[in-house]
Amino acid sequence: MDLLTFFMLAVPLVLFAAVVILHPSPVYSAMSLVVVMSFLALYFFFLDAHMLGWFQIIVYAGSIMVLFLFVIMLLNLQNDPQEHQQPSLRTASRIGGAVLIAELVFLFSRSSSSEKAAAELPEGFGTVVALSEKLFTDFLIPFEITSILLLIAAVGAVVLAKR
Amino acid sequence: MAPISYHLILSGILFTIGVMGVLLRRNTIIIFMAIELMLNAVNLSFVALARHLGSMDGQLIVLFVMAVAAAEAAVGLAIILMVFRNKETINADELKLMRW
């Protein structure tokens, strides 16, 4: 990914992520999160993760966020001017955010001082074949555990909603 | 070529926005969305590192994160629905029955 592409994707990512947490209307927040996820999918394409890019669109943008919108509409959440924020928490979040960001930027930029060129990509990197070969050999047990987790989640959601 | 640190810093910024969202907002659904944002930020660094190291392992972790996020969204939103049905609010400040 060259620098121009990076900034063309990074700037909207950060802007829309900020809209997610700052916009008073939950629907606008959810829609900006959809935009963030679509841009991330594009980002993944440029990082040679083609399959993951499509999964990002289908799973995150297409299913999880529709579920969020469904709940927001079901509860008919409007802009909430009463959503009062304790001043102490607000200050804490600002200070905490500043400290966290400074720390992360410092650490990540330091770690690149041992800058290595990106490794050569093996044949078929990021394709269905490469991904599924790994998934069904090296990662078979995590894969099975995840399927059980999904089953538990499905049962849990049904039980919760039925009560 | 954007160096790997750029991707990681972007991931850090997105993660921090998510953390601030959790602290700033009192609407449970928005807090939940901020958590999803944090998960996505971490996914980004996994994918960038997978590309940097030329290994598929990072991408597979992201696949698992997505599966877990889907499960989390289903259960979490069901909980939010139940809370709203019982308490008529999803404001995190008013849900303090368990607080001592």
Place this chain on the structure above:
Amino acid sequence: MIDIAISAILTVFILANIMNLGGLLLWVERKGSAILQDRIGANRAALLGKLPINIGIINTLVADPIKLFTKEDFVPPNADKFLHWMAPILAMVPALIAFIAIPFGDILVIGEREINLQAANLNVGILYILGMVSLGVYGVVLAGWASNSRWALLGGIRASAQMISYEIALGLALIGVVMTFGTLDLQEIARAQGHMIGGVLPGWGIFYQPVAFFIFLTAGIAESKRIPFDLPEAEAELISGYFTEYSGAKQATFMLVDFLESIIVAGLITTLFFGGWQVPFLMRDGLHLPGDIFYPLPSLLVTLVQHGAFVTKLAFFCWLQIMIRWTLPRFRYDQLINLGWKILLPIALANVLVTGLMILIFQA
């Protein structure tokens, strides 16, 4: 450079044609429903006063669009103006661009150059179309929310729950097909259906995956929100659901999106289950009849016949969806959700399991 020009031409060709087909389907729907219900149907507007036979084509394809596009574009006073304006676009774009991954012919040979008759040759075409179908929900849901009307909101809620539920059955039906052909590339899937089973039966997907076909057809109709699954817009209960508060060109957009989604479903059914552009016994070099009879045919003729076969199959499945729409009554909402989760989902899962077993047996 020339490659880009070719894909641009193919894309424009596809987009223009499916827009045309969308308009034609509107006519087929209105006139076809009239025939089914023993009415006369649209027959008011005619060219030059009176024509001997008035089949209503001027009415639906010229007069109606003019009426719709010159109507007042009304936005309810308490609506969210921005999202109200965005929603038709968000509904339209995914439905329009989804079709470019569907192959509409094999290879067109012009001089030295071989052109793959598919606007975008994606190696994960199925995932691309699934992604676009799942993004199509937003237009509908936001239209329901932004209108700030109860009927529209109810329509939007119904749409979001229905689309998520049926996407799962749709995806699982596709997994059976993908397991059979071993690829996510739609052009490869179409090519894999060229052989003959036992020399007489075409090797189309429906003979390998009959169950998946019925699940896909059902879930596909539900995804395109048409009767018997038109709960989001049920005009008897919700006026017209999520687009109650839309008028003029925006309403026309939503109606067109409905038809575009039917066309995508028909295109996918054709490609996955009915051989796409394949014609039985017709290969790239000519006609291979049973008993080793071989008629060589020019390449251009073969391509044209194959393209014609694709269009015919596509038109047939569009027509089939319209006939289903005017034949069946509407589901109740709980019946709809029950059908999706308790009937289609288990059958689709069992289909995946049986497909896997079959592959194991026949490979061993």
